Amino acid sequence: xxxxxxxxxxxxxxxxxxxxxxxxxxxxxxxxxxxxxxxxxxxxxxxxxxxxxxxxxxxxxxxxxxxxxxxxxxxxxxxxxxxxxxxxxxxxxxxxxxxxxxxxxxxxxxxxxxxxxxxxxxxxxxxxxxxxxxxxxxxxxxxxxxxxxxxxxxxxxxxxxxxxxxxxxxxxxxxxxxxxxxxxxxxxxxxxxxxxxxxxx
Amino acid sequence: xxxxxxxxxxxxxxxxxxxxxxxxxxxxxxxxxxxxxxxxxxxxxxxxxxxxxxxxxxxxxxxxxxxxxxxxxxxxxxxxxxxxxxxxxxxxxxxxxxxxxxxxxxxxxxxxxxxxxxxxxxxxxxxxxxxxxxxxxxxxxxxxxxxxxxxxxxxxxxxxxxxxxxxxxxxxxxxxxxxxxxxxxxxxxxxxxxxxxxxxxxxxxxxxxxxxxxxxx
Ligand SMILES: [Zn+2]
Numbered sequence: 504x505x506x507x508x509x510x511x512x513x514x515x516x517x518x519x520x521x522x523x524x525x526x527x528x529x530x531x532x533x534x535x536x537x538x539x540x541x542x543x544x545x546x547x548x549x550x551x552x553x554x555x556x557x558x559x560x561x562x563x564x565x566x567x568x569x570x571x572x573x574x575x576x577x578x579x580x581x582x583x584x585x586x587x588x589x590x591x592x593x594x595x596x597x598x599x600x601x602x603x604x605x606x607x608x609x610x611x612x613x614x615x616x617x618x619x620x621x622x623x624x625x626x627x628x629x630x631x632x633x634x635x636x637x638x639x640x641x642x643x644x645x646x647x648x649x650x651x652x653x654x655x656x657x658x659x660x661x662x663x664x665x666x667x668x669x670x671x672x673x674x675x676x677x678x679x680x681x682x683x684x685x686x687x688x689x690x691x692x693x694x695x696x697x698x699x700x701x702x703x704x
Numbered sequence: 705x706x707x708x709x710x711x712x713x714x715x716x717x718x719x720x721x722x723x724x725x726x727x728x729x730x731x732x733x734x735x736x737x738x739x740x741x742x743x744x745x746x747x748x749x750x751x752x753x754x755x756x757x758x759x760x761x762x763x764x765x766x767x768x769x770x771x772x773x774x775x776x777x778x779x780x781x782x783x784x785x786x787x788x789x790x791x792x793x794x795x796x797x798x799x800x801x802x803x804x805x806x807x808x809x810x811x812x813x814x815x816x817x818x819x820x821x822x823x824x825x826x827x828x829x830x831x832x833x834x835x836x837x838x839x840x841x842x843x844x845x846x847x848x849x850x851x852x853x854x855x856x857x858x859x860x861x862x863x864x865x866x867x868x869x870x871x872x873x874x875x876x877x878x879x880x881x882x883x884x885x886x887x888x889x890x891x892x893x894x895x896x897x898x899x900x901x902x903x904x905x906x907x908x909x910x911x912x913x914x915x916x917x918x919x920x921x
Contacts, residue, residue, distance in 0.1 A: 549770050554762030597754030604722040614726055617733035617801045644755040661721035662756050669853045683714040690713040
């Protein structure tokens with residue numbers, strides 16, 4: 504691939520990705536990209552995630568006029584940072600979500616969203632085996648869909664609209680404390696997925 | 705490090721959702737950088753974002769975007785060439801996310817005095833709330849106050865106690881408008897905290913109300 508001019512194999516890659524997309528395990532694919540740069544694998548990830556990244560960043564508040572550009576930047580960073588991805592630490596969707604979130608905020612605020620280094624992931628003990636994150640990810644999705652409406656609402660307003668507790672409180676015309684307790688209740692339900700009695704406060 | 709006070713679930717969700725102000729997010733990221741326990745929880749709240757991303761109805765992207773991205777891949781720096789890690793000698797007192805904004809030891813900052821024994825150093829952005837380092841001398845108390853919104857405090861040096869408990873290096877006090885408190889510094893050295901609020905504080909004493917316009921809280 505190296506000797507060819509950039510972009511020459513695009514057509515083949517696009518066709519391949521359309522055909523195989525449905526059955527692909529995205530975390531496994533991204534894990535392979537982490538080990539070795541591979542444009543055909545990248546293209547398959549792109550076709551699946553780019554349209555979702557765009558949907559997300561528009562909801563979060565990136566102007567429609569800039570959405571294509573920011574989506575492109577996010578997807579380029581997937582390639583650039585792929586070597587930092589650990590399939591046993593996070594599902595591909597989770598990892599790409601954090602890239603999309605950080606870059607949207609950087610774009611909207613012209614300020615870098617403070618984050619703990621992704622490198623530090625490798626320091627945390629990896630208890631779960633490979634593939635388990637993917638299972639967890641499905642169960643998270645299921646658990647979210649089963650949340651009571653009032654709890655789901657505050658979760659959606661947080662993740663999809665980027666609203667602060669105070670902002671949600673005034674939108675829904677409820678006290679700040681109620682927003683926080685709804686989020687906490689939702690988190691309690693989601694924690695059961697992770698076997699979460701390990702947390703102490 | 706022995707950490708006894710951690711981030712609230714609601715705060716972690718907001719952080720993962722990208723819904724925190726710069727100042728609040730900085731306190732959260734700083735705590736996460738030193739607390740494996742909360743870091744694991746943050747991985748879970750990030751996974752909520754991942755699941756929600758998967759659940760979205762895909763938007764149409766331009767037909768030529770993939771082609772244009774693929775054409776750019778060869779020009780991107782690869783792993784080996786990517787940004788070199790600058791070997792700056794780091795003050796271990798300053799959590800990694802804060803090093804983006806603080807480039808010298810805490811003692812060398814240009815502290816601004818509010819009242820004797822209390823000084824602050826502002827983070828370089830503006831917002832509805834406060835985002836600053838606060839330095840309080842032993843035996844001094846922060847002014848009694850309540851909150852219209854949330855207040856996050858992370859101890860970087862020394863310790864303080866309030867109605868909730870004792871807070872030492874690495875601990876976060878994650879408070880909301882349910883609490884009226886007056887933190888008292890109980891360490892031998894100055895207590896230095898990174899604090900952020902998402903709304904102005906409400907001081908509950910007359911003196912507090914008088915200094916509020918001056919201190920910018
Ligand atoms: Zn913690």
